[in-house]
Amino acid sequence: MDPELLKYLLMGIITLNIFIEKWLAWLNIRQVPDHLPATLDQYLDDNKLKQTRTYQVANYKFGLVTGIFTYLLTIWFIGSGFFGELDGWLRYFIDYPLFLSLAYIGILYMGSDLLSLPFDYYHTFKIEEEFGFNNTTKKVFFLDKLKSYVISIVIGGVLLYALLWLIHQAGLDFWWMFWIVAIVFMLSVNLFYTAWILPLFNKLSPLEDGDLKRDILRYAKSVGFSLDNIFVIDGSKRSSKANAFFSGLGKRKKVVLYDTLIDQHTPDELVAVLAHEIGHYKKKHIYYNLITSILQVGVMLFILSQVIYNENMSLALGGDQLALHLNFIGFTMLFSPLSMLLGIGMNMMSRKHEFEADEFAKTTYAGEPLAEALKTLSVKTLSNIHPHPWYVFVHYSHPPLIERLEKLEE
Structure with a gap:
């Protein structure tokens, strides 16, 4: 595809994504319950419903602002050729292609995270604080950020180096080779997360x-x-x-x-x-989810192999020659619609699993205490009692509260 047409295709995909995302959020926030379910009478009153509504609206507005900001910045980066200019600037200092790609992606990651830092801070210390959820101190907040950077540099850097090395050395076969690396990593995370990573943040x-x-x-x-x-x-x-x-x-x-x-x-x-x-x-849901995630990564890597060596992608993002890191950025944009579809499929499977796990608890223990626990959790976290069905279809990994209660209490 011609670089110019490809550039507008990328901008169109990003525009369509933000439109769908914010339209679904708008539908969801307009979904106001017309009555209070009888099963929640003892848990919800008018004041609690009003507080829940206020919290949901606050998060909707916050998401709208952050989403539009990210969208406009990305469109400007593509339209102005910023991605290509950054590549050209780094080439003055770094000759080795592998290190160039590492530095390029690292700078974009750090820049993106630093731009989101004020929004994260506001959400934690304004919205969550206002509704009584935040217990984080400013010290813990910034220490978490620093620890996340270190982990990203160490673990993410090693994985990214392995991926880029294979892309440079193995040609089109890199995808299945790195897939093996990714599988080993995913299994390791499942086995050792609570022993190695979690203690860095929590006791x-x-x-x-x-x-x-x-x-x-x-x-x-x-x-x-x-x-x-x-x-x-x-x-x-x-x-x-x-x-x-x-x-x-x-x-x-x-x-x-x-x-x-x-x-x-x-x-x-x-x-x-x-x-x-x-x-x-x-019910072996953990294994199903792991296998599905592994397959999803394989699909993503295969599609990446069809894009990563396309010079026109680099030119569309403002580069003046083939740059694997530019193509990597372009791939993330091209892949986003498929990523949404895969996410919908994963959420559908997850909601089915949640119903099955509820049924297991009801059969082997009791449904009533689980229902009471779900009510308490939902009310205390000011969760949306009546989310819009389309929003649920796209985003919810768990069934809405009322649907779970109906099955538990029938």
Whole structure:
């Protein structure tokens, strides 16, 4: 395709993406419930509904501003040839193509993150603070950023170097070679995330002996689930919002409960939440998700191999010669519509898995305490009780609250 036409194609894709994204968000924010579900009578009143609505609108406006800012900046970068100018400027200082590509992508990453820093700060210390969710201190906020930079440079830099080296050395076959590298990395993250990465940001402590631990172990034994590692994470260090998750595979599997979750729920509700998480494991959802993610990465790498050596892509972004890093940036723009479609498919599978895990918890433990836990979680986090169906279809990895309650309480 002619470089000029390709440039306008990239700009058109970005424009279409932001239009769809903000249109769906607009539909969702206009979705105002016309009545309060009877099952939430004891949890929601008019004041709480008003507060929830205000929180949702605040986040909608914030997303609108940040989205438009990012869109306009990207369009300007493409139209003005900034991406190509940056490539030309770096070539004065760096001759080796591999290091040139590393430096180029590193500068764009750091620049993008620094531009988003004021928005992240505002969201944390203005919006989340105003609605009582933020527990993060300014020191923790900036330390998190520094740690993220170090991890990105060390881990991301090694992976990016491996990818670029293969692109330079292996030709079109690079995609399946790096796919193997990516698979090893994804398996390693699943196995060692809570041991190596998470402790850099949070403190994990074994769940203390007591009624809760006894009830959890008793339930796990009743469903034939070996469980030796139950940890509590200091989530309250950053937010009052609660969560729980599984990590690891096989004997390295761990259950992690947020301290805020323990503070906000009864032991019965906590065991029910854990039963839901065990349901994911018993139904092999963790393996399905891992395999699907691996396949998705393979598709992405194969498509990248069809674009990465196209000189016209570099010219469309303002370069004066083939530059693999320019083509890499162009690929991320071209791939975004397919990425959205793949994301929709992943979300559909995830929502199905959530229903199955709910059913497992209901069958092996009880539906009522899980329903009560979901109500408390949703109300305390000011979640949207009636999201728009199309927004759910595109973005929700979990079914809406009302749909889950209907199945749990039927």
